Amino acid sequence: xxxxxxxxxxxxxxxxxxxxxxxxxxxxxxxxxxxxxxxxxxxxxxxxxxxxxxxxxxxxxx
Numbered sequence: 063x064x065x066x067x068x069x070x071x072x073x074x075x076x077x078x079x080x081x082x083x084x085x086x087x088x089x090x091x092x093x094x095x096x097x098x099x100x101x102x103x104x105x106x107x108x109x110x111x112x113x114x115x116x117x118x119x120x121x122x123x124x
Contacts, residue, residue, distance in 0.1 A: 067107050075105045096121075 064070070065078060079101050086093050093101070100117060103109040 065111050067104075067110055072105060072107060075107070079105055 065075075067075075070078075082101075083093065097118060100109065100114045104111055104114055
């Protein structure tokens with residue numbers, strides 16, 4: 063399954079994010095507000111997941 067913006071609808075992206083959020087909560091890690099904002103960009107079709115991943119990784123490398 064492709065998670066690229068061009069291959070998904072907004073509804074599909076919402077479901078992907080909901081599932082990821084549930085997994086994060088189950089593991090005891092609540093995403094930061096910054097991460098949630100980035101995921102909203104993905105749902106809205108503004109940013110690819112790979113770009114969000116890079117931003118988050120770079121944030122913690124600093």
